[in-house]
Amino acid sequence: MNHGRQAIASVYRSYIREIGRLPHVYLRRVFRLKAEDDCRAVLLTKCDDRRTGKLKRVSKARLLLSIRAANNGSHQAFNRILDLAYGRVGRLRWELMEPLLSDPNAPLPPPIIPGKESSRPPVYSQELTTLLTSGLSRRKRPLVPGDLSFPPILPQRADPNSSDAQILGPFSKRREVNARWKYFGQEWKKVLPPLQISVSSSREVGDEGSDLGTSTAVRKIGFDGTTVLEELIQLTKPRNISGVFLPRRWLRRRYQELLGRLPILTFTSACEDMKTKKSGGFSVSLAPNALKARNQVRPLPCATDDDIAWNQSIWQAGRAVVRGRDHQEEIHCETRSPTSNYIE
Structure with a gap:
């Protein structure tokens, strides 16, 4: 012993x-x-x-x-x-994400299978919805709001109004329940959890209006009430790191990369002005000194019909220029005498 x-x-x-x-x-x-x-x-x-x-x-x-x-x-x-x-991996990550996986204030959705309580679909809280649809808080590409209401892993047959459902018959309700919960589980695991939920008022100084949302409506999670996030942001500034065994610049770079993996979830309270009306909600941002990862860069939007037409016009104009240049070269070659090459 x-x-x-x-x-x-x-x-x-x-x-x-x-x-x-x-x-x-x-x-x-x-x-x-x-x-x-x-x-x-x-x-x-x-x-x-x-x-x-x-x-x-x-x-x-x-x-x-x-x-x-x-x-x-x-x-x-x-x-x-x-x-x-900081809860990017491990047990702390689960402790930060667990409160966001449910919404005690949201009404329960009706069960997909009538009379079967266990067949209720998952509830996406407002915080989780914001994190899932933002590219700054995702390890993969962000989702669109339509993916939450109708997951992409569901076939079109799951929609009773689709042509597949009318031809092949309705989709299995039990399979739909399993698919929705499977999609919910695999997508929230790709989210980078925030350390806390910050509160920001949308009303500026001098504006006349009344706040419709207050900080009391925001849930307290993780490191709320501490200065962990503020201390981390200060460490990314010059002359704020006392590295005894490691270079300061190297340490500052590591903390900046960490901030790129640490989204800041902010709740903006609702505000009504005489001229404009702004509704409150959640938003995701990064610290000013954060270094974004490559997969966090916002993807380019899909091309519209105007973009395609403009691209085709540019391509046709370029083709016309090339054809005109080739035609001029052919005329120039024909006007030259056969013995001009030897004379030169």
Whole structure:
């Protein structure tokens, strides 16, 4: 037993040694708590075989190796520990997303199968709808509002007014329920959760109007009431990072990349003016110093009929210019004498 305690203490000291080299107070606090929980779980295990197995997993854990590699300047390892600490991956990500997967104020939708309570379709909260339809909070391309009401994985036969339903018959209600919940589960997992929900009033100073939405209607999630987000934004500014073991510019770049994976969900309260009427709602944005990932760039809009007509006119004009140039070259070649090449 004493040998086991010494081994656990040795692993814990290895954790503390590497955690103490991290450049940010928040990172040191988070991973110190993680190390304490892991080592305490090993100590509380009474079975010797299970304790030995847990100790082996903790001593060779990927987390310890990632922290050591991050302190040595590994780009991928440092991004990994930042994602763990700020809920981009891991258990914290689920804790940030869980409140957004339901809306207690929304009415329950009617069941797809009459009399079957378990056949109710999923409810997309306003916060989740905003995150799903924004390219700044998605790992993949953003969804359109129509995808939420009629998922793309459903066949056209699921629409009772479609021609397929009239020819082939109605689609199975049970399969429709399963498809809707499957689409709901696979799409919310592609969302990057926000750390908190910010509140912004749409009424400017000097405007006359009344706010229809208040901050009391906004749910408090994650790090609401803390300064974690503000501290992270400050770390992306010059001369605000005290990196002892790593270059400051390198650290600032890592935090800017993290802000690109950290959407800011803002609730704008409704406002009515004498001239304009603005309705409140949620919006997604990024911090000013954030570095956007390639998949977060907004895609180009689809070409309209005017765009296609303009493109065809440009293409035809270019073809006419090329044909005229070729015709002039042919005339020039015909006017030259056969012996001109030898004379030259």
